[in-house]
Amino acid sequence: MQRYFVPAEQFAANTVTIKDDDAHHIVKVMRQKIDDEIIVSNGNGHTVLAKISHIEGKEVTATIQYELEDKTEANVEVWVAQSLPKGDKCETIVQKCTELGADKIIPFQSVRTIVQYDQKKMHKRLERWRKIAKEAAEQAHRDVIPEVTEIYSWKQILSIASEADLAMICYEKEDAVGIKDALQRISLSAAVGESEKKKILIIIGPEGGFTEEEASQAEMEGCTSIHLGKRILRTETAGMVALSCIYYETGEMGGK
Known part of the structure; x- marks a missing residue:
């Protein structure tokens, strides 16, 4: 229907x-x-x-x-912070992350972000992304439309890390942990009497990845460096994989 x-x-x-x-x-x-x-x-x-x-x-x-009583939203709140990719890749990211269940999509600019928008083009892009989010939420029979925020700076991304119960940055390094291990570091079930869902922030870099300095800055703000397996994923793929892992591990897709 x-x-x-x-x-x-x-x-x-x-x-x-x-x-x-x-x-x-x-x-x-x-x-x-x-x-x-x-x-x-x-x-x-x-x-x-x-x-x-x-x-x-x-x-x-x-x-x-x-x-309708059958609610379709996940039992955790997930924010996807996505460094702006080239071309129309962000449209695919917004669409697929909405279908999977993301609550907020935060486009941002980092050191290796190639894309630069002027105010007029940025407004048009945001308008387009928000329309895509609405249509994808309708198609997926969601109860909410995820928020697609204004374009953040890297500094703004770091500032919201403390708002999440778990903040993760996708950064390939020797001691990066798997996303499953990172999720096990916190209790994702609301305590008795709590009505708010636990918040998870996942930060995805641009095509060229994050710099070492950015990764260090994120870790200083409490972010956990994670990997998404042994293979290197495209920036437009990483958010979808991370969301799938999160929802599986929290029981949304039959895990636990």
């Missing part, structure tokens, strides 16, 4: 209104009609099954049948 994300203000007590591109998709692409059912979410965990009751112009009104 098709899922749509709409702003919270478009929810009323018993109805929800879908507008613009999503309304066009319902009527012109999916060819849905009165009494057809759709899933609608406010992007923040409130997801309902609704029945189309009115179609007019670029607006579709649906009557809420009931709230």
Whole structure:
């Protein structure tokens, strides 16, 4: 069943209104009609099954049948910090990390980042990435749309490491640990009475990797240097592999 994300203000007590591109998709692409059912979410965990009751112009009104209880979000909160790759690779990274379950995607610039955007181009790129995240979240039947942040500096990335219960940087060095070993260093289960999920930050470098100085700076801020196996992964692959490992080890994909 098709899922749509709409702003919270478009929810009323018993109805929800879908507008613009999503309304066009319902009527012109999916060819849905009165009494057809759709899933609608406010992007923040409130997801309902609704029945189309009115179609007019670029607006579709649906009557809420009931709230869906089967939640699709993981039991840990994962942030993927990704150094900007060349070309359109970031679109793939945003799409696939959203499908897998990332809660936040943080593009950033590091020493070996080649890509440089001016303000106008950066705004367009962010707009595009956020649209991709929304569409990927709908396709994956997620309850939330991951946040795609503004482009961070390396200094800003270091500053958020302390906000995570576990911060990891993908950096190939002799004493780097496997991601499984790093995850075992903390308890990823919420303590009794805690409602907040544990936060994990994974930091991925650019095509040329991190410098030794960057890796040292990250470790000084509490990040654990990890590897993702014996093979060298492309920057656009590393985040997907890391997310898969995290979700497996935390029971999301049948591990533990």
